[in-house]
Amino acid sequence: MTLDGERRIPFSIYTRSHSTCAPDAEHGRASFGFNRLPAELQLRILASCPPSTLFQLMHVSSTLRAEASKRFRAEPSAYFLVEAWWLLDGAHPGKTSCDMAFLAHVENIEVEYQPSLTTEICPRRNDVLTIRQDLIRAFWNSLTRIFPEVKKVILNHNGECITWPDGPGPLPLALQLLLRACPRHVDASTLMLDKGDPARGSGTVGMPLERWRRSVYRLGEDGLWKRSEPDKVRMTVMMPVKRFIGPVGEFQKLYYDFTENILLQKYELWPLMVEALDRHHFDGGNREPFSCPIPECHAYLEKPGAWTIHVAEMHFQERKRLVEALPCALKVGFKNRMHALEAKAKEIDAQYKRIGDEWNEKDGLRRRDMERSWMEQLENDEAWSTGNAARESPLWTEFPKQVYVGEGCT
Ligand SMILES: [Zn+2]
Numbered sequence: 012m013t014l015d016g017e018r019r020i021p022f023s024i025y026t027r028s029h030s031t032c033a034p035d036a037e038h039g040r041a042s043f044g045f046n047r048l049p050a051e052l053q054l055r056i057l058a059s060c061p062p063s064t065l066f067q068l069m070h071v072s073s074t075l076r077a078e079a080s081k082r083f084r085a086e087p088s089a090y091f092l093v094e095a096w097w098l099l100d101g102a103h104p105g106k107t108s109c110d111m112a113f114l115a116h117v118e119n120i121e122v123e124y125q126p127s128l129t130t131e132i133c134p135r136r137n138d139v140l141t142i143r144q145d146l147i148r149a150f151w152n153s154l155t156r157i158f159p160e161v162k163k164v165i166l167n168h169n170g171e172c173i174t175w176p177d178g179p180g181p182l183p184l185a186l187q188l189l190l191r192a193c194p195r196h197v198d199a200s201t202l203m204l205d206k207g208d209p210a211r212g213s214g215t216v217g218m219p220l221e222r223w224r225r226s227v228y229r230l231g232e233d234g235l236w237k238r239s240e241p242d243k244v245r246m247t248v249m250m251p252v253k254r255f256i257g258p259v260g261e262f263q264k265l266y267y268d269f270t271e272n273i274l275l276q277k278y279e280l281w282p283l284m285v286e287a288l289d290r291h292h293f294d295g296g297n298r299e300p301f302s303c304p305i306p307e308c309h310a311y312l313e314k315p316g317a318w319t320i321h322v323a324e325m326h327f328q329e330r331k332r333l334v335e336a337l338p339c340a341l342k343v344g345f346k347n348r349m350h351a352l353e354a355k356a357k358e359i360d361a362q363y364k365r366i367g368d369e370w371n372e373k374d375g376l377r378r379r380d381m382e383r384s385w386m387e388q389l390e391n392d393e394a395w396s397t398g399n400a401a402r403e404s405p406l407w408t409e410f411p412k413q414v415y416v417g418e419g420c421t
């Protein structure tokens with residue numbers, strides 16, 4: 012989960028088989044028997060398979076690969092995640108951890124659209140608004156080039172846009188322009204955090220959370236924006252990752268492990284703790300109003316869900332204070348999890364330090380070796396191409412700064 016509360020499903024979990032007794036030999040036998048069924052029956056069975064089973068079939072059965080792959084990619088509730096800045100920047104393989112070969116088959120895409128991008132696409136200087144048509148073109152050119160099979164795109168704008176309103180309509184101008192520029196064969200929409208009905212609530216300071224809502228907007232055939240409720244079963248699935256090989260890959264893996272693994276797991280602890288405490292008092296027929304467990308807070312929570320709103324308004328992301336205040340039955344598991352994540356972060360820090368020490372050795376021999384191997388890989392390995400010459404690659408120009416300050420996990 013991100014700091015903003017967006018749920019992320021790692022690809023490995025999305026495709027993990029839930030069967031506890033499926034060794035390879037069993038797969039082989041099942042697949043053999045399956046192949047002898049009439050084709051029509053095979054297709055009907057495939058139609059009821061979850062994505063994890065389809066993914067396994069893509070890898071164990073040559074006869075079923077094409078059909079399983081088609082159904083896996085067309086799973087309507089799964090949207091694969093990509094970042095907007097990467098598309099705007101030209102979608103270079105070296106600036107992502109995604110497996111580029113997989114991207115070529117993706118049909119449903121969720122674009123993580125940071126609200127700050129609005130000021131990149133529509134900058135305003137001295138009260139003059141500029142529209143960066145070049146960026147809007149770059150966005151769709153990148154997207155349709157990298158995802159040639161794309162059918163649906165949802166731009167997820169989860170946050171308050173500080174410059175909004177910058178034009179008429181329910182969306183920031185930059186989002187409106189991006190959606191209007193969408194190719195005809197793509198169904199594009201945006202998932203917005205918006206303020207809901209302006210008649211409800213009052214003022215801007217201490218605005219009650221219940222005024223905020225999430226909405227989907229798409230452009231109607233009449234040119235007007237249509238609002239609908241978000242799809243509750245939609246899942247955001249993280250792309251499978253590339254192989255981190257060579258000196259560049261090994262170094263980038265440290266950054267990936269920290270930002271995409273440890274940080275997301277760390278952020279999810281807080282909402283999990285919040286929900287666990289709510290369920291502790293109100294689940295399974297229990298109905299036990301309770302006092303806010305955070306020291307010096309006197310709030311009294313009388314109904315299910317009241318705690319969630321209270322903690323979001325008053326104690327946002329206070330992981331350490333909250334874990335200490337949990338009942339013992341909940342505390343142990345969460346503390347163990349926190350310690351495990353801290354240990355992993357320390358391990359990554361130690362690896363940054365080890366590389367930094369080698370880089371900074373006094374005789375400079377190791378530094379020359381490292382430079383030579385980095386240049387060789389950046390010049391020849393398409394997986395790390397950034398659109399720059401090897402020596403100007405941001406991966407290389409940032410490398411000495413990252414190892415010098417060991418900034419990976421700080
Ligand atoms: Zn409180």
